[in-house]
Amino acid sequence: MITHLANPDRQLAADIRAGSITFAGNKRMKIFGTLRCAQGKRMKRENRIFFQSIDEAINEGYRPCGHCMNVAYHKWKMDLFNNNIDETRNLLPQDGTVNYYGNILSPKAADRYLDYLLASIPWQHDEAVIFGKHYLTKRKVAWYADMPYEYTYSKVTKRAVVWTAELLELKAIVEQKTGERFNSCLLNLYHDGNEGMAWHSDGEKDLMKDGAIASLSLGAERKFAFRHKQTKETISLMLPHGSLLVMKDTTQTHWLHRLPPTTTVKRPRVNLTFRMMLR
Ligand SMILES: O=C(O)CCC(=O)C(=O)O
Numbered sequence: 001m002i003t004h005l006a007n008p009d010r011q012l013a014a015d016i017r018a019g020s021i022t023f024a025g026n027k028r029m030k031i032f033g034t035l036r037c038a039q040g041k042r043m044k045r046e047n048r049i050f051f052q053s054i055d056e057a058i059n060e061g062y063r064p065c066g067h068c069m070n071v072a073y074h075k076w077k078m079d080l081f082n083n084n085i086d087e088t089r090n091l092l093p094q095d096g097t098v099n100y101y102g103n104i105l106s107p108k109a110a111d112r113y114l115d116y117l118l119a120s121i122p123w124q125h126d127e128a129v130i131f132g133k134h135y136l137t138k139r140k141v142a143w144y145a146d147m148p149y150e151y152t153y154s155k156v157t158k159r160a161v162v163w164t165a166e167l168l169e170l171k172a173i174v175e176q177k178t179g180e181r182f183n184s185c186l187l188n189l190y191h192d193g194n195e196g197m198a199w200h201s202d203g204e205k206d207l208m209k210d211g212a213i214a215s216l217s218l219g220a221e222r223k224f225a226f227r228h229k230q231t232k233e234t235i236s237l238m239l240p241h242g243s244l245l246v247m248k249d250t251t252q253t254h255w256l257h258r259l260p261p262t263t264t265v266k267r268p269r270v271n272l273t274f275r276m277m278l279r
C-alpha cells in the first residue's frame with residue numbers, strides 16, 4: 001500500500017512499469033479500481049492510495065469499483081452476503097449429506113425471480129389422500145419437468161408441465177453451482193408463516209434413488225429442519241431469500257425434513273426443489 005502524496009510522480013511511473021502498483025484506491029471511500037478508471041481519476045490526490053494486487057486491496061478492507069471492475073465487484077458482493085459459508089460442509093452428522101450454499105442469487109435477481117414466480121406460475125392447491133379422504137392444502141404447488149411426466153406423492157398422481165424460460169435459467173444456475181443434473185422441479189408457495197410442510201422424506205419410487213434434491217428458497221426467510229428417523233436427532237437452519245440447500249446420498253432414507261409454521265412471518269415464500277425423476 002503506497003499513498004500518492006508520499007510519492008513523486010516519477011517514482012510512481014517506475015512502480016507502475018515494475019508492476020508493484022496495479023490498482024488505485026480512495027482512502028476516504030474505501031473503494032479501489034484500475035489505474036485507468038474514469039471515476040478514480042477524479043479523486044483528490046490526498047485520498048489516493050495504490051495497491052499491487054486485488055488481494056492486497058481486499059485485505060485492507062477496500063471494495064472493487066462497480067464501474068471499472070464489474071466482475072470483481074459482483075464477486076465481492078456475493079462473498080459479502082455469504083460470509084464464509086463452506087458449501088462442502090455436511091450439515092448432517094451421519095447417514096446422509098446436506099450442503100448449504102448460502103445465497104446464490106444477488107438480492108436484485110432474487111427479487112426479480114420471486115416477482116415472476118408469484119405472478120406467472122399457474123399455482124394450484126396441493127391435493128392429498130389421507131385415510132381415503134381427499135384434502136386440499138392451503139399451500140400451493142406447481143410441477144415442471146423436461147416432459148409431461150407423471151409423479152405420485154401423498155397418494156395423488158400429478159402431471160408435470162414443461163419448463164418456462166425463467167425456470168430453465170434457475171435450473172442452469174443451480175446445476176452450475178452443484179455440479180448435478182435435474183429433470184424436474186416441484187414449486188411450493190407458502191402464502192405466509194401459517195403454511196408449512198409436515199415431517200416427510202422425498203423417497204418416492206418415481207425419484208432417482210439417493211439422487212440429489214436442490215432446494216432454492218425465495219421470499220420470506222423460514223426455518224427448515226431435519227430429524228433422524230431412528231435417533232430423532234434434529235438439525236435446523238434458516239433459509240433466506242435467494243439461498244440454496246442440497247440434500248443427497250442416503251438423506252431421504254434416514255432423515256425426515258419439514259418447514260415448521262411460524263406466526264411471525266407475514267410474507268410469502270416460494271421454494272423450488274429441483275429433482276431427478278426416473279424415466
Ligand atoms: O419448502 C421447502 O423448503 C421444502 C419443500 C419440500 O420439502 C418438498 O417439496 O418436498
Ligand SMILES: [Fe+2]
Pocket residue numbers: 200201202257
Ligand atoms: Fe421434501
